[in-house]
Amino acid sequence: MVSILLLGIFIGGMTVIFALENTAPVTVSFLSDQVTAPLAAIVLGSVLSGVVITLLAMLPRFIREALDAYALRREQKREATVQYETSVAEQKVVAQ
Numbered sequence: 332m333v334s335i336l337l338l339g340i341f342i343g344g345m346t347v348i349f350a351l352e353n354t355a356p357v358t359v360s361f362l363s364d365q366v367t368a369p370l371a372a373i374v375l376g377s378v379l380s381g382v383v384i385t386l387l388a389m390l391p392r393f394i395r396e397a398l399d400a401y402a403l404r405r406e407q408k409r410e411a412t413v414q415y416e417t418s419v420a421e422q423k424v425v426a427q
Contacts (some may be wrong), residue, residue, distance in 0.1 A: 351376065 350371040358367045366373075 346375065 353371040354369045356367055357370050357404055359373055
């Protein structure tokens with residue numbers, strides 16, 4: 332866990348250094364629009380949009396896995412209840 336925190340701090344620091352070093356304005360044209368912004372903002376915005384698109388593409392898989400895990404836990408709980416009830420019924424038969 333500490334290594335993940337250190338990695339995050341390192342990446343954040345490198346991002347800040349990148350943003351401070353790349354402040355030159357650039358113009359980006361897309362279809363009929365033009366946007367002028369610092370190079371760092373354009374690059375970081377592109378990376379962020381890529382991350383968001385990737386997470387949205389992975390969302391159905393995450394939901395399916397969560398639903399499968401929920402169904403498995405529910406099935407295991409039901410089986411445990413059936414085993415317990417069977418055990419209690421057998422004990423009652425033996426006691427009689």
